[in-house]
Amino acid sequence: MRRLKDLGQNELEELVNYVRELRGSGKGYSEITRIVFAEKGIKISRATVLRWCKGKHEPFNKIKLVKLEPSPHLSYVIGVYFGDGSIGLSEHKYRIRLKVVDREFAEAFARALEDIGANARVYVESDGRRDRFVAEATSKFLYMFLKQPKEALFEVAKEYPREFLRGFFDSEGCFNFNKNERQGFVSASNYNREVLTFCQKALESLGISSKIVLTKRKGTTVKIWGKEYQYSSDLYEIRIYRKDDLSKFYRLIGFTISRKQKLLEEYLGIHKK
Structure with a gap:
């Protein structure tokens, strides 16, 4: 019932x-x-x-509706959710949240939330070491939408693969340069291989080849801020290597975060005025 x-x-x-x-x-x-x-x-x-x-009571009078049909903005939100975004329920408030070091990323996520009808705000939190920018909205319906099985979210996201991939790579992506091999590549990490497999298929739909590799096995030790931790699950990474694929990624997807985008531009020899 x-x-x-x-x-x-x-x-x-x-x-x-x-x-x-x-x-x-x-x-x-x-x-x-x-x-x-x-x-x-x-x-x-x-x-x-x-x-x-x-007509004495409309169930939506006190509830702000959000646009949950497939759209570029919703696909971006889904991409971020599979990356750095999170949802939570506290004090009867359904929160959608992103906490990051780049203001432009937080502001882009907030704009996407606003575009689908969720009232978002951006503010600063400090943990004593550095500031973090937080984009946050409260919406029961968006919270319930994102809590669906990932397969249901994939069905929405695949309608707008560019925006989904941009949200995901904004969250998890970076540009790497191997000095020994003098080769650059774009990568994004995730513990859920199914998410990366969906990203790979979305990239393929745009004519971009990629490879998924296992980078850290469960139990591997890592040191963060002077403390040692162990990976609780296998960590996977999707990588885009070939220069023509990187050019397509730059033209069709790219990074919202300028520091990431500039590294890719430098590698591709793109000079902007």
Whole structure:
């Protein structure tokens, strides 16, 4: 059994329309509650059905809706979510959050959130060593949307692969230069190989070849800020090596973060005025 508070935005909109269609076909209020429970497994009171049908209560009056149909901005948000972005529930607030060192990245994420209808803000947090820029929004429906299985999010993101990849590479990506081999490559790391496999397919759809490699095995020791930690899972990395593929990446995707973009431009010999 599910309750109204368990429904996502699209499900709730569909339910309201369904209830009104049943009423329009002559069904009684109590009968509608039974039909909804039998067909959809959703418990809804007779009083709620009556209010919806008489227009005395619109379920979205106090809730800010977000645009959850496929779009460039939503794909960017999904890409960031699979990278540095996070969601959380505290004090009955559904938060979507990004905490990073680059202001331009935080501001780009905030703009994407605003573009899909979520009120976002950017502020600074300090941990005593350096400042971090935080982009944050509260939205129950966006929170529930992002909590879906990753396969459902992939279906949305693949409609706009460039924006998804830009969000992901803004989060996890960097430009590397191997001095010994004098070769540069763009890479992005993630513990979830399925996410990188989706990125690889999205890159292929744009004509960009890439390779996925295992870079750190579970249990490998690493030192961060003077403390030793162990990797709790295998860490994978997707890499783009060939110069023509790097040129396509630069033209079609690129980095929002200027310090990353400039390294790629220098390697490709791109000089901007």
